[in-house]
Amino acid sequence: MSATSADAPPPQAAPVAAPAAVPVRARRRGVELSLTVAAVLVSVYGYAEVGLATAGRVPPGAAGYGAGLALLAVLAHLAVRARAPYADPLLLPIAVLLNGVGLVLIYRLDLAPVLGPRAAPAQLVWSTLGVALFIAVVLALDDHRVLARYSYLGVTAALALMAAPIFFPAVNGAKIWIRFAGLSFQPGEFAKVLLAVFFAAYLSANRAALAYTGRKILGLRLLQLPTGRVLGPVLTIWLLSVGLLVLERDLGTSLLFFGLFVVMLYVATGRTAWVAVGLLLSAAGAFAVGSLEPHVHGRVEDWLHPFASVRAGLGPGQLAQSLYAFGDGAVLGTGLGQGHSELIGFAAKSDFILATAGEELGLAGLCALLALYALLVARGLRAGLALRDPFGRLLAVGLATIVALQVFVITGGVTDLIPLTGMAMPFLAQGGSSVVTNWIIVALLIRVSDSARRPPPPEDPP
Amino acid sequence: MTRCIRRCAALTALLLVALLVNAVRVMVVESGTYAKDPANRRIAIARYDRPRGGILVGARPVTGSRDTGGQLAYTRTYRDGPLYAPVTGFASQTYGTSLLEGTEDGLLAGTSPQLASVPLWSEITRDRQRPGDVHTTIDAAAQQAAYAGLAGRRGAVAALDPATGRILALVSSPSYDPGLLAGTGPEVAEQWRRLNDDPAQPMLDRAIRQTYPPGSTFKVVTAAAALESGAVTDLGAPTRSPDPYRLPGTTWSLTNEGRGCADASVLDAFRVSCNTVFAKLGADVGLAAMVRQAEAFGFNDTRLRIPPGVAKSNFDRTMSPDQVALSSIGQFDTTATPLQMAMVAAAVGNGGELMRPYLVDRVTNHGGAVVQHTRPQPLHRAVSQGTAARLRQLMEAVVSDGTGTNAAIPGAVVGGKTGTAQHGVGNKGTPYAWFISYARPLGSSRASVAVAVVVEDAEAARADISGGGSAAPIARAVMQAVLAAPPRP
Numbered sequence: 001m002s003a004t005s006a007d008a009p010p011p012q013a014a015p016v017a018a019p020a021a022v023p024v025r026a027r028r029r030g031v032e033l034s035l036t037v038a039a040v041l042v043s044v045y046g047y048a049e050v051g052l053a054t055a056g057r058v059p060p061g062a063a064g065y066g067a068g069l070a071l072l073a074v075l076a077h078l079a080v081r082a083r084a085p086y087a088d089p090l091l092l093p094i095a096v097l098l099n100g101v102g103l104v105l106i107y108r109l110d111l112a113p114v115l116g117p118r119a120a121p122a123q124l125v126w127s128t129l130g131v132a133l134f135i136a137v138v139l140a141l142d143d144h145r146v147l148a149r150y151s152y153l154g155v156t157a158a159l160a161l162m163a164a165p166i167f168f169p170a171v172n173g174a175k176i177w178i179r180f181a182g183l184s185f186q187p188g189e190f191a192k193v194l195l196a197v198f199f200a201a202y203l204s205a206n207r208a209a210l211a212y213t214g215r216k217i218l219g220l221r222l223l224q225l226p227t228g229r230v231l232g233p234v235l236t237i238w239l240l241s242v243g244l245l246v247l248e249r250d251l252g253t254s255l256l257f258f259g260l261f262v263v264m265l266y267v268a269t270g271r272t273a274w275v276a277v278g279l280l281l282s283a284a285g286a287f288a289v290g291s292l293e294p295h296v297h298g299r300v301e302d303w304l305h306p307f308a309s310v311r312a313g314l315g316p317g318q319l320a321q322s323l324y325a326f327g328d329g330a331v332l333g334t335g336l337g338q339g340h341s342e343l344i345g346f347a348a349k350s351d352f353i354l355a356t357a358g359e360e361l362g363l364a365g366l367c368a369l370l371a372l373y374a375l376l377v378a379r380g381l382r383a384g385l386a387l388r389d390p391f392g393r394l395l396a397v398g399l400a401t402i403v404a405l406q407v408f409v410i411t412g413g414v415t416d417l418i419p420l421t422g423m424a425m426p427f428l429a430q431g432g433s434s435v436v437t438n439w440i441i442v443a444l445l446i447r448v449s450d451s452a453r454r455p456p457p458p459e460d461p462p
Numbered sequence: 463m464t465r466c467i468r469r470c471a472a473l474t475a476l477l478l479v480a481l482l483v484n485a486v487r488v489m490v491v492e493s494g495t496y497a498k499d500p501a502n503r504r505i506a507i508a509r510y511d512r513p514r515g516g517i518l519v520g521a522r523p524v525t526g527s528r529d530t531g532g533q534l535a536y537t538r539t540y541r542d543g544p545l546y547a548p549v550t551g552f553a554s555q556t557y558g559t560s561l562l563e564g565t566e567d568g569l570l571a572g573t574s575p576q577l578a579s580v581p582l583w584s585e586i587t588r589d590r591q592r593p594g595d596v597h598t599t600i601d602a603a604a605q606q607a608a609y610a611g612l613a614g615r616r617g618a619v620a621a622l623d624p625a626t627g628r629i630l631a632l633v634s635s636p637s638y639d640p641g642l643l644a645g646t647g648p649e650v651a652e653q654w655r656r657l658n659d660d661p662a663q664p665m666l667d668r669a670i671r672q673t674y675p676p677g678s679t680f681k682v683v684t685a686a687a688a689l690e691s692g693a694v695t696d697l698g699a700p701t702r703s704p705d706p707y708r709l710p711g712t713t714w715s716l717t718n719e720g721r722g723c724a725d726a727s728v729l730d731a732f733r734v735s736c737n738t739v740f741a742k743l744g745a746d747v748g749l750a751a752m753v754r755q756a757e758a759f760g761f762n763d764t765r766l767r768i769p770p771g772v773a774k775s776n777f778d779r780t781m782s783p784d785q786v787a788l789s790s791i792g793q794f795d796t797t798a799t800p801l802q803m804a805m806v807a808a809a810v811g812n813g814g815e816l817m818r819p820y821l822v823d824r825v826t827n828h829g830g831a832v833v834q835h836t837r838p839q840p841l842h843r844a845v846s847q848g849t850a851a852r853l854r855q856l857m858e859a860v861v862s863d864g865t866g867t868n869a870a871i872p873g874a875v876v877g878g879k880t881g882t883a884q885h886g887v888g889n890k891g892t893p894y895a896w897f898i899s900y901a902r903p904l905g906s907s908r909a910s911v912a913v914a915v916v917v918e919d920a921e922a923a924r925a926d927i928s929g930g931g932s933a934a935p936i937a938r939a940v941m942q943a944v945l946a947a948p949p950r951p
Contacts, residue, residue, distance in 0.1 A: 358489060
């Protein structure tokens with residue numbers, strides 16, 4: 001089905017032979033299953049490959065790992081098959097493959113003792129939890145529009161979650177963690193889904209008011225601002241969330257929220273001027289933070305001169321190590337387990353995990369991963385195009401934007417395209433909150449894509 | 463709304479393109495630059511992530527590798543480190559490489575293209591070549607005999623196979639264990655500092671890197687020049703040589719330690735090492751012929767590689783006649799490495815043909831196939847066959863009935879020459895005793911071993927006359943070790 005047809009008015013049902021007039025849409029569940037199985041096989045192959053390359057034998061846990069991953073994938077598939085039969089067949093396989101490759105990369109980095117204790121088993125547990133939540137969302141959520149009803153509740157929860165780490169000690173300079181009973185969470189990760197839901201609900205409810213009312217500035221409709229009544233709540237929420245993150249020194253996530261807000265506002269209102277204002281504001285904000293905050297200033301300096309510390313005789317910094325790793329990968333990579341991304345040291349399993357992918361899988365592997373993310377985003381946007389209800393459209397766009405911005409910011413950061421901001425590569429990076437959140441995002445995308453592709457209910461015969 | 467979503471999609475596509483273009487920049491365009499950056503530890507890690515190839519003496523490796531479990535996994539180990547240090551040098555993770563470890567590094571580390579089996583395929587799979595093994599020409603028995611003979615005294619021994627140029631022994635004393643420098647860390651730095659600060663210079667490879675005044679051993683070269691130039695035709699005929707001999711153009715008189723040098727024949731003068739006779743002979747032959755002869759034996763060669771570079775042995779090209787006279791008895795500016803003097807003895811023992819000395823017999827790859835083989839090559843014709851025969855007569859007389867009787871070996875013919883090297887300010891340092899010699903089996907005109915020994919010896923000044931002092935017995939032990947071995951196939 002083409003995306004444009006979705007926006008066209010629903011076909012007029014012919015009075016006779018009604019079933020034939022409704023286009024029969026393929027459910028494509030078989031495609032999803034086979035792709036999911038392929039994703040599991042690729043992941044298990046990667047796992048075996050790490051063992052073969054480093055120890056000369058298949059890791060003892062390979063069968064268990066494969067069986068576990070396959071079980072999770074099949075359960076997720078069955079849930080989709082049962083409750084979202086028209087969902088986009090690419091979403092689940094992409095998520096399984098990215099999660100599987102992420103586990104392989106973390107398992108591989110676990111082999112380097114310098115990078116700290118093993119993280120793959122915990123990541124597997126978190127992935128299981130993520131898939132469980134995915135299944136729960138797919139089973140429990142019949143219609144995404146239900147979410148709009150709870151948007152204020154959701155955003156209150158989001159702000160509470162984001163405020164909570166203030167009362168916990170900072171980890172590596174950022175107060176973004178909650179430590180509780182030996183477990184740690186990054187509540188900001190969960191908050192971004194809730195914020196996307198809230199923005200979608202609020203913006204879809206107030207679209208017309210936002211776009212067409214308010215006073216003009218300098219007599220230009222282009223710069224027409226909505227009234228405070230309309231814009232107030234959403235702006236307040238957004239300022240609160242970004243302000244909290246700045247307080248907690250989590251600049252990557254605040255950047256993400258800002259971008260998310262601007263994109264959703266633009267899609268809701270179609271006002272290019274606001275995008276321009278948003279970009280100007282973010283540029284000004286980035287410049288101010290970049291000059292005033294020493295930590296961020298250092299990141300900008302690193303970005304401009306990644307090898308300055310080498311020339312100063314202090315040895316390569318993290319970004320330089322990351323670039324060495326990518327460079328070592330070249331076109332085809334060293335092969336899993338045969339690179340030396342452990343030289344990156346701190347955060348090699350989280351923020352810098354893509355450097356391991358680049359080094360060991362090469363430009364080919366990196367392109368494949370980016371293509372997977374691009375497909376995920378494209379499928380999200382496509383569901384947005386196909387849907388008819390504004391809330392669903394905005395939600396799909398918002399979720400896709402979260403993934404897209406995150407991938408861009410962290411990939412650009414570790415490859416020296418933009419200044420580095422700490423952020424988790426979706427599904428790949430070590431981090432329980434992140435992987436769970438990403439599974440929820442995919443579950444919501446499954447749900448909206450199911451609504452988008454589901455044929456309209458047959459009209460009652462006259 | 464649809465249009466806006468489409469624009470969003472276009473924007474994300476743009477971001478993707480930016481990421482991909484930048485990835486190509488980092489991973490393809492800059493890849494080579496990053497790989498060569500010394501701050502990139504991958505070079506060092508790859509270098510040490512497998513055992514280094516072995517350096518072999520005979521069939522037995524004298525080096526090994528030990529897995530430290532660290533980031534730079536394998537460090538070098540040495541069996542009999544001090545004994546073979548002048549051959550192997552060191553391979554250190556901190557201080558680089560020296561001697562054979564340095565010149566053969568590409569083969570030992572496995573980076574040399576000579577080791578490549580299937581070039582294109584290994585490029586794709588990134589399979590690294592396995593290191594090769596370096597088989598030296600060293601004769602373990604000769605090396606041990608030389609090292610034991612020096613017994614810790616300062617000195618050096620170089621031994622050659624005259625017919626091929628194979629270096630059979632290369633010993634420097636005092637020595638050091640290169641294994642102390644193999645790894646990284648403060649203790650390695652400490653050892654490095656200690657070895658460099660040691661006044662005894664244990665890391666100096668005296669056999670090829672230190673030059674000494676050759677003293678009377680240089681008389682072989684002077685005799686060769688005299689015979690080749692025709693200045694002397696009859697070894698037994700008396701020369702017109704005063705004792706003491708006043709150096710030409712000076713008021714300085716040269717004397718001898720012993721007596722009977724006035725008008726002595728070349729044979730007698732060589733046998734008892736008369737300074738006056740050979741100084742005058744050198745002056746009579748003249749600068750040009752002396753320089754030509756010295757260079758025919760290998761002096762003034764800055765480019766000799768065995769493959770480690772050998773220090774230049776010096777014979778000045780511009781000198782006044784009195785300086786030529788002094789230089790002709792191995793004094794003034796004349797200096798020689800022990801290897802150089804072994805080459806002199808070897809050329810005489812090999813019928814006048816000087817073979818290029820070499821230390822690496824062959825290099826094998828991991829599978830044992832030979833990837834590099836050194837063939838014996840002539841370096842120069844030092845003297846004619848006839849001159850060589852008469853020089854042998856002189857040198858054999860030294861051992862049978864002269865200053866070098868300590869070097870005699872039953873069942874073999876030995877020719878030699880003693881010498882003394884003074885050094886230090888005003889020659890106050892403990893002098894070095896020299897002995898150069900060759901040995902040939904009875905009935906053969908070709909020598910099978912040539913050796914040069916230089917050893918610090920308080921008695922050296924008199925040892926020159928009184929019988930080879932401490933140097934000749936060391937030379938004898940080395941020659942015996944070689945002669946005792948079954949001939950090489």
